[in-house]
Amino acid sequence: MEPPLRKKAWKHRVLRLWLVVALVPLAGAALAESYKAGAIEVTDPWARATPKGASVGGAYMTITNRGSESDRLAGASTPAADRAELHQMLMKDGVMTMRPVQGGLEIKPGETVILKPESAHFMLLGLKRPLAQGERVKLTLDFAKAGKIDIDYVIESIGAQGPSAGAAAKDHGVDHGAMDHSAMDHGAIGH
Numbered sequence: 001m002e003p004p005l006r007k008k009a010w011k012h013r014v015l016r017l018w019l020v021v022a023l024v025p026l027a028g029a030a031l032a033e034s035y036k037a038g039a040i041e042v043t044d045p046w047a048r049a050t051p052k053g054a055s056v057g058g059a060y061m062t063i064t065n066r067g068s069e070s071d072r073l074a075g076a077s078t079p080a081a082d083r084a085e086l087h088q089m090l091m092k093d094g095v096m097t098m099r100p101v102q103g104g105l106e107i108k109p110g111e112t113v114i115l116k117p118e119s120a121h122f123m124l125l126g127l128k129r130p131l132a133q134g135e136r137v138k139l140t141l142d143f144a145k146a147g148k149i150d151i152d153y154v155i156e157s158i159g160a161q162g163p164s165a166g167a168a169a170k171d172h173g174v175d176h177g178a179m180d181h182s183a184m185d186h187g188a189i190g191h
């Protein structure tokens with residue numbers, strides 16, 4: 001009677017191992033950073049490390065409005081810089097330029113807005129010290145309806161195209177490596 005029983009127990013152990021393997025990707029997804037206030041959810045805030053002496057940096061994130069009313073991201077502040085300005089990149093006469101978003105960024109009901117390099121982003125102006133890879137820096141977002149949300153953004157490598165923890169890094173298929181955001185002329189737009 002004993003051998004069949006032992007065989008059963010072994011099978012059980014294999015099944016359990018497979019369950020662990022199957023659950024690992026779920027655990028990874030759960031690690032994505034998420035912050036909520038009212039109907040607004042902010043996930044995977046991140047920024048690029050900045051070279052020594054740089055006075056500006058960019059901060060990025062994914063914002064979802066789960067409510068039934070439109071909200072507006074009015075601005076933000078961070079202890080790491082003098083100011084955080086909401087910018088939009090746009091193509092003008094074949095040249096990528098950026099300018100401050102006037103009146104805040106609207107997030108419609110059910111809409112997800114991704115702030116990312118070469119798109120809408122927070123420009124950190126007057127960095128008090130370089131943003132170092134691996135650090136976490138506080139940013140306080142100010143929404144017209146949801147109010148203030150404190151988030152911690154993760155500093156990724158200088159050339160990072162997305163947050164290492166989130167899925168957003170994977171859907172960014174275009175290589176913008178040749179474009180150096182920090183080298184852009186910020187003087188022209190009134191910084």
Ligand SMILES: [Cu+2]
Pocket residue numbers: 087098121122123
């Ligand atoms: Cu900018």
